[in-house]
Amino acid sequence: MYRRTLLAAAGPLAATLGVLNRASPARAEAPGVTATEIKIGQTQAYSGPASAYGAIGRGLTAFFKRVNDGGGIAGRRINFISVDDGYMPPKAVEQTRRLVEQEGVSFLLNSLGTPSNSAVQKYLNQKKVPQLFVSSGADKWANPKEFPWTIGWQPSYRTEAQIYAKHILQNKPGGKLAVLYQNDDFGKDYVAGLRDVLGDRYDRMLAKAVSYEVTDPTIDSQIVTLQGSGADVLVTAATPKFSAQAIRKIYDLNWKPLHFLTNVSSSVAAVINPAGPERAVGIILGGYVKEVSDPAWENDPGMNEWRAFMKEYMPGADLADANYPFSYGVGGTTVQVLKQCDGDFSRENILKQATNLQTLQLPTLLPGITVSTSSTNYHPIRQLQMHRWNGTRWERFGNVIEGSGD
């Protein structure tokens, strides 16, 4: 921190010496990149209502520390500057401008949240600063025509819902559908995805769709309403807390719909165990990351690698927190992009390589799920595999399914 303050204080001085500076040998090769360093920025929610996701920022920070301990990339150490936006869009704008204009980062990596990223998307695209691997499953990050400098990472919520809709059509074509969704972009993307596939059948199949607010203490009332609609298929587009509540209430009511959860709520530690493993039997969801608390991965080499990393670089961290394997995957993808850059770290080339990933495999992703991008495909991960809870673990079934992508 002191160093950064010093640098800030030295700013005006450096500006007056601008001409001199430009001629000096330690000049920047590209924005945010020198012969010894690559600066990467991130806005993250370390405070505020979404501070649970701060783990992603801490995980990535530790990840890049390991990269640097191993000699960095192309002889350059990664200077990962992750700053707090409190999940407030105005603060995200301020912090992003700080990263780009003050710190001079090369690109933004995995900044959190749909609202925060929406607030800075235009700015970053105008400035031609890559906004890589946005930490949000909204579908709108895959829009290369309008926003070529923005790309997501995880499978979009909408893609996931489309896959669920196909599953419903195959297995319960005559089912009556109920939907419980969080009243924000996350929940509404699931509704949109179901509509994409079901089309005009959506209204015919739909018995009832109800929303909840994140400030609601419980969703019991919504579940009662949905059960009363007589539906036999339920899609719960909810975060872990509300998914766990839904599982428990549905069990208590002795309602037995074909129940889909989102992969946001796949955690055994944070969803299944709180709700009760026996109550969740039969629940289906689409996954792409190896679920940390799933005993299936106890001896998995990829997860062992991750566990060794956690032990060395994040001692004391909560191993059940699904944000850590997520951030490990994002880190691995970023390293691959930088390696592919082959010494040319201009923003144009970084974007070019980020949109030129060929079936990249990552230790914390499910077998068969890969990261692929191209100049027209801005959905890095668009495969999922269906999981069913059998009472003790997630059982994967069927093939890896490719979403419709774009």
Add this chain to the structure above:
Amino acid sequence: MDEFLHQVLSGVASGGIYASVALALVMIFQATHHVNFAQGEMAMFSTFIALALIEAGVPYWGAFAITVLLSLILGAAIQRVLLTPMAGSPVLASVGVFIGLLLIFNSIAGWLFGYTLKPFPTPFEGPPVLGGFVTRHDLGSTAVTLAVLGGVYGFFRFTNLGLAMRAAAYNPVSSRLMGIRVGRMLALGWGLAAAIGAIAGMMVAPVVFLDPNMMSGVLLYAFAGALLGGISNPLGAVFGGFAIGVIENLAGAYLVGPELKLTLALAIIVAVLTVRPAGLFGRTVVSRV
């Protein structure tokens, strides 16, 4: 008709949660004439302490008792250390301190215990009753809430200590002249409020699960309940809590949809307060010039 009844029952169950937290708000208001915005976060923190004890092998009721006692001490300590020096300051400065406390407890809990959702055990195990619409825990926690209500009501109504506490909050100067140790009364009030909050937290956590943001939504509804019933009256606050639970369920299911159920509940409260400014059961205090 069946569904309507179920919505009412599930509203009563949620209402019990709001009522239990509302009681802590009444306690602190009666004892200090302040509303502590950090009350919910303090309760959440206490619940984490209880969980740590249970995980360390302490049996449930033992952990329960220890947590209540620790919370009492913590609450009293906060009053002594942080609020006694603020005695001569403007009221708004105290509110600033409450907001600071809220941030501290929330942030420290996340740092110490993590943000992953955690299950919390209930002492009232067993299959649900009434077709699954009411769980044993709902019944048990409602009983606990009513017991706490009885305790608070009796304390303020029938004990000298309760009377002294109310006097100390109402008129510190005269109370001091009467020989009431106002400082101690305030500390005790904070302690008791924290203890009641801890009980509420331990009753809420099995339902909504434990994480550092567990109380943010609940506290809001508890405020609403306390306002509706009257924050100077424990009976009113408990009634208000239950009423809010039922109103929001019915409004969400039949009137305006879940999107606006909170807004509607709040509009109803404002309407009620406009007619009865001290809440349904509250007494309007007439002050002389």
Add this chain to the structure above:
Amino acid sequence: MRVLRFLAGLLFVAAAAGLAFAVSDYRLFQLTTVAVYAVAILGLALVTGFNGQISLGHGAFYAVGAYVTAILMAHYGVPYWATLPASAAICAALGFLIGLPALRLGGLYLALTTFALAVATPQLLKYHAFEGWTGGVQGLVLDKPDPPPGLPLPLNADQWLYLCTLGVSAVLFLLAANLVRGRIGLAMRAVRDHPLAAEATGIDVALLKTRTFAVSAMVTGVAGSMGAVAVGFVAPDSFTVMLSITLFVGLVVGGVASVAGPVFGGAFIAFLPNIAEDISKAAPGAVYGVVLIAFMFLLPSGVAGGLGRLLRRAARRPA
């Protein structure tokens, strides 16, 4: 003394305007934010500090102001400057309406009712019936206004926006200072300190209170408008209950019954989060809370109150 104060204010604004040419665009954006927050807190100070009606829900007026500007700009192509009067008028009307039930509610009840208003705000903003206007949960993205052509000085968009915000803020602060120092300000404080006595002297307490609420909402609403343009984006998540609480924190830190206080408060809430996270990424909220409590301990009447006391003491001492 009054002339002196006015000159000091003028000097301050001139110095602030000079900064437009001295610091980076990013710093200018931060300073714009400080000015916006200062105005928002000024609105809150009028009703809470000078009139004694505690509001924990001023984020709602800020949000309405922001959305009025955003909707007019995004859907109707209205230029930025022309949205300010519209948002002022709408917020004033809204403030007046909300001030009506507030008349019946004293102290704590008013505080909690306005708090409820703040909680309901994001839910109303994303209500599906208004989605066509508000953009629902996705919000609205705004264009940053370009400086008009033909200015004597070449300005970039950040400098222009900063100077505009500073100008509007200075005018609002001047008006507020005049208001509270004049007859009406005296009446406002009389109602705060002794409502019955105030009524006995012939003040129409109800009218005064609702009008104060309206003016206060108007000022905070204009701040919202300026904030929306500075950020270039509005969404329900920008206007959660935390915004109202933050404004309140700015008020008590700056000094409740002071016109200069909101400037300190604005700087506090704009910069403290950055300092807090520099100290601890693990628990920035705790750092924020500790600093806030420390401020309340050391300066219970706010920065402005503390400075005022210091100045008075210095003035009493012979040179």
